Amino acid sequence: MPPVTKAVLALDQGTTSSRAIAFGRDGRVLGVAQQEFRQIFPQPGWVEHDAGEIWRTQRDVAAQALAKAGLSAGEVAAVGITNQRETTVVWDRKTGAPIAHAIVWQDRRTAARCDTLRQAGHEALFAERTGLVLDAYFSGTKLAWILDNVAGARARAERGELAFGTIDTWLAWKLSNGAAHVTDVSNASRTLLFNIHTLDWDDELLAILDIPRALLPRVVASSGVVATTECEGLPRGMAIAGIAGDQQAALFGQACHRPGMAKNTYGTGCFLLMNTGERPARSSHRLLTTVAWKRQDKTQYALEGSVFIAGAAIQWLRDGLGIISSAPEIESLAASVPDAGGVFFVPALAGLGAPYWDPRARGAIVGLTRGATRAHLARATLEAIAFQSAELLEAMTADAAIHLTELRVDGGATASNLLMQMQANLLGVPVVRPKVTETTALGAAYLAGLATGFWRDEAEIAALWERDRVFEPALSRDAAATRLAEWKRAVERARDWSRDS
Ligand SMILES: Nc1ncnc2c1ncn2[C@@H]1O[C@H](COP(=O)(O)OP(=O)(O)O)[C@@H](O)[C@H]1O
Numbered sequence: 001m002p003p004v005t006k007a008v009l010a011l012d013q014g015t016t017s018s019r020a021i022a023f024g025r026d027g028r029v030l031g032v033a034q035q036e037f038r039q040i041f042p043q044p045g046w047v048e049h050d051a052g053e054i055w056r057t058q059r060d061v062a063a064q065a066l067a068k069a070g071l072s073a074g075e076v077a078a079v080g081i082t083n084q085r086e087t088t089v090v091w092d093r094k095t096g097a098p099i100a101h102a103i104v105w106q107d108r109r110t111a112a113r114c115d116t117l118r119q120a121g122h123e124a125l126f127a128e129r130t131g132l133v134l135d136a137y138f139s140g141t142k143l144a145w146i147l148d149n150v151a152g153a154r155a156r157a158e159r160g161e162l163a164f165g166t167i168d169t170w171l172a173w174k175l176s177n178g179a180a181h182v183t184d185v186s187n188a189s190r191t192l193l194f195n196i197h198t199l200d201w202d203d204e205l206l207a208i209l210d211i212p213r214a215l216l217p218r219v220v221a222s223s224g225v226v227a228t229t230e231c232e233g234l235p236r237g238m239a240i241a242g243i244a245g246d247q248q249a250a251l252f253g254q255a256c257h258r259p260g261m262a263k264n265t266y267g268t269g270c271f272l273l274m275n276t277g278e279r280p281a282r283s284s285h286r287l288l289t290t291v292a293w294k295r296q297d298k299t300q301y302a303l304e305g306s307v308f309i310a311g312a313a314i315q316w317l318r319d320g321l322g323i324i325s326s327a328p329e330i331e332s333l334a335a336s337v338p339d340a341g342g343v344f345f346v347p348a349l350a351g352l353g354a355p356y357w358d359p360r361a362r363g364a365i366v367g368l369t370r371g372a373t374r375a376h377l378a379r380a381t382l383e384a385i386a387f388q389s390a391e392l393l394e395a396m397t398a399d400a401a402i403h404l405t406e407l408r409v410d411g412g413a414t415a416s417n418l419l420m421q422m423q424a425n426l427l428g429v430p431v432v433r434p435k436v437t438e439t440t441a442l443g444a445a446y447l448a449g450l451a452t453g454f455w456r457d458e459a460e461i462a463a464l465w466e467r468d469r470v471f472e473p474a475l476s477r478d479a480a481a482t483r484l485a486e487w488k489r490a491v492e493r494a495r496d497w498s499r500d501s
């Protein structure tokens with residue numbers, strides 16, 4: 001008799017760390033392991049990762065999480081992959097070796113290429129087909145950059161010797177020892193190369209960006225077995241059965257299965273996603289239309305607002321300025337003053353995402369007086385995270401013409417009660433934090449576990465979702481509108497600043 005399955009293993013490959021979590025049938029964490037890896041900044045505005053290091057850290061934490069949970073391979077019902085999205089890897093199909101560092105989603109090196117594409121009049125076509133805006137954030141121009149700048153890459157790509165992938169693809173390839181070259185629809189929808197209506201790579205867009213089809217992975221559903229684990233360092237034979245970009249996985253893990261339900265994740269950046277059902281919704285406020293997931297032949301879409309720097313601004317206070325020694329310390333420092341004393345911090349450290357899409361914006365601190373202290377800056381940092389998210393929700397409510405009844409939240413920075421209260425005050429909507437805030441990993445686990453029958457259906461999953469705390473709005477709508485208007489004035493000071501080409 002084979003052993004009874006007890007858990008699903010989720011691999012959560014984030015921007016700053018690789019994490020693995022084993023979840024039991026009740027959605028509770030059985031074992032978790034995490035490892036940070038190197039951030040490489042070769043030039044201002046460039047951000048790279050070593051894909052080999054990503055793989056090794058992810059494999060090691062997966063083995064550690066299984067060991068901590070005391071699980072054997074036969075007890076694992078499925079493995080789910082979720083990942084930082086857009087980050088671009090190209091490797092040699094024969095050796096499996098990357099031909100360059102991965103170009104990370106935050107990297108701005110292709111901003112000028114996006115300008116050229118815009119000037120050539122391609123913006124509307126890309127928006128219509130992909131649901132995205134022409135921005136350096138997405139994989140397409142990053143992949144084109146590698147083909148144009150790594151010696152011999154284009155010729156080798158045309159000969160079919162190279163493979164492209166986002167991080168999900170890279171991990172599935174390594175886990176399966178090269179058997180699977182796949183990506184799921186949610187990750188594909190972040191590349192600028194994928195038609196979100198036909199759910200296939202778009203030949204016209206590939207031609208504009210001069211990208212050979214031979215490089216591209218096969219696109220699969222977000223829930224379904226694609227391969228088994230066959231690599232060194234991990235038990236063999238575990239079914240890789242779920243793949244989704246981390247923000248879409250969090251939407252699933254928050255049980256936002258129905259249209260109109262939304263979540264905001266406060267990690268390195270902030271990503272607000274609203275389920276819009278089985279048809280792509282178009283934004284008139286520069287939000288993205290994205291594939292949420294595909295399961296049982298049904299595709300769900302979402303509207304997304306992406307903010308590039310959120311928790312990363314807290315890390316910058318820690319690592320760049322040294323005014324706190326750990327992220328949690330921001331809470332007491334910010335709470336030591338009643339307000340930010342007129343200080344606004346616009347953390348445009350990697351340009352601005354939605355709704356501005358300004359790659360040349362740079363960070364700005366305005367409103368300083370002689371009375372300003374590090375406590376005011378700490379408070380202004382938390383406020384900046386809340387302001388940026390409030391702008392996203394404002395755009396989304398206008399687009400979707402609905403009023404949210406609550407906002408579900410997750411991610412590392414939701415540990416800050418002060419931030420959560422600021423957020424509720426600005427939004428005028430209750431902010432609800434669940435008991436399990438690892439919803440990204442949980443979403444990937446659910447997608448994988450549903451594919452192998454470990455969980456039955458979405459209703460079973462939705463019943464496992466439990467709230468931890470609700471933050472009720474405690475600010476008048478007039479006062480919130482005044483604060484938001486002040487914030488927008490500060491944002492204008494940060495815009496269009498960099499003169500780098
Ligand atoms: N107690 C805390 N209060 C506020 N922010 C925090 C706290 N702990 C962690 N963070 C922030 O959360 C972020 C990490 O969250 P996480 O969800 O792990 O992000 P990611 O998946 O993007 O790496 C960091 O940027 C950090 O600044």
Ligand SMILES: O=P(O)(O)OC[C@H](O)CO
Nearest residue numbers: 014015084085267268269
């Ligand atoms: O690594 P995270 O959790 O900050 O997520 C990054 C996003 O997927 C980028 O689009």
